[in-house]
Amino acid sequence: MSNNYEEEIRNMVSEILEIPIDKLTPDADFFRDLNIDSLKAIEIVAAFEKKYRIIIPEQDIPKIRNLRQVVEYTAPLNKEPLS
Amino acid sequence: MKDRRIVITGLGVIAPNGTGKEEYWHALKEGRSGIKRVKRFDTGQFKCKLAGEIDNFTPAKFLGQKGLRDLERTSRLLCSAAKLAIEDAGLSINHENTDDIGVCTGTTLSSLWNFAQFDKETIQEGPLFTNVALFPGTVMNAASSQVSIRFNIQGFNTTISNGYSSSIDALKYAIDFIKLRRIKAVLVGGVESLSLVNYSGFYRLGFFAGINGEELSCPFDKRRNGIILGEGAAVVIIEDEEYARSRNAKIYAEVNGIGNCFEAYKMGKYHPGANGLKESIREALRTSEIGVSDIDYISASANSVPEQDRLETMAIKSVFGRYAYNIPVSSIKSMIGETFSAGGMFQIAATIGSMYKNFIPPTINYEMNDKDCDLDYVANKSRLTRINNVLINNYGPGGSNAAFILSKWH
Structure with a gap:
């Protein structure tokens, strides 16, 4: 997992959640700590799916609850981002 | 009411x-x-x-x-x-x-x-x-x-x-x-x-x-x-x-009369009699506490479409009779354009200003008279005067018509 990739994901999530990058720590729970709603969660998923042209199965979505899990889940799926 | x-x-x-x-x-x-x-x-x-x-x-x-x-x-x-x-x-x-x-x-x-x-x-x-x-x-x-x-x-x-x-x-x-x-x-x-x-x-x-x-x-x-x-x-x-x-709120104005009327006619065409608009104005007057001679100003729906402005003029004359010539009429759409569904709310906001700043907003860009449009349109310059009761018209070629009377709060 490259730092560049992690940084890219972090920027994307920070932009969607309107949360400053420094507050978006790898382990901050989206729902409990960052207080995001279900629409925002779908938006994050959809942004990944669109950027990396992957489909995240419905049953996997609840497992991804913080930035670290996002990176860990998506990194193996994409060696090369498409955009 | x-x-x-x-x-x-x-x-x-x-x-x-x-x-x-x-x-x-x-x-x-x-x-x-x-x-x-x-x-x-x-x-x-x-x-x-x-x-x-x-x-x-x-x-x-x-x-x-x-x-x-x-x-x-x-x-x-x-x-x-x-x-x-x-x-x-x-x-x-x-x-x-x-x-x-x-x-x-x-x-x-x-x-x-x-x-x-x-x-x-x-x-x-x-x-x-x-x-x-x-x-x-x-x-x-x-x-x-x-x-x-x-x-x-x-x-x-x-x-x-x-x-x-x-x-x-x-x-x-x-x-x-x-x-x-x-x-x-x-x-x-x-x-x-x-x-x-x-x-x-x-x-x-x-x-x-x-x-x-x-x-x-x-x-x-x-x-x-x-x-x-x-x-x-x-x-x-x-x-x-x-x-x-x-809650001790300051009060600008009172909702006086209001009327609306839908007259289905043809897609995108004006009803040649403007009956819906006439009926809306009559209903607004009927549901208000004032008479035709109490209206100090009409905020028109006229939007520079040939039919629309002519028919609104005709409707006003039909409802107000000879008194129509005594009432200043103007269209703020000369200054903000046709804001469609927001138009009526802009007219109300303008009218509250008229009541508190004592002016009638002008119909700007008015230079050439049209014999079909012969009311007092407050051409090009606002008119300084006291205003208590205003009729606000809203209509267009879609068949929906509405009229509202707003009165200054005393």
């Missing part, structure tokens, strides 16, 4: 010629137009280039930065106007009164752009890769709902999409709710936003000024040849008088 008095206690305006009530009123008094070359999109392929565009709008100033990402332009406009109105009314929304406050908004075209964007992405990116953030904005009631969400208003929320008369129809709906004692205060708004698709639609219908003549919004003038599209949002807060008094 006077079982319950309903009053206006606050207003917020984001208009092409001014942001906030003072700037808006000042522009109207000076006869300053907000119509200019469109910047939001390329008009290169159109023969027309102008619109009442709001080009210096900074929503963060009213709403803060947080959450703006989720608001499309129409919601930004309406929420900003709502914020100004809530502040102006000194209305504190809290857990005790939130169920007693409602939102009612007139808008018709405003979601078209969001819909078009979402649709475009679905086709370009594929149906599995659309931007879901765009989806909530594709519905007609998006902007109205965002007002309730942002200001934590838990009472009813309704959108009226009735074309040209939406603002006053929304007002009537809200008034009825208050009369039925189902709500104490309502944020009544009107909003439309300018977009390439709206512009293209009206252009292709041949409805724009500049296609067959000069590109100018000149209501009642002989050269008139179509509309110039405008955008913006205006919100007024109406309340039960008792409620307004209980």
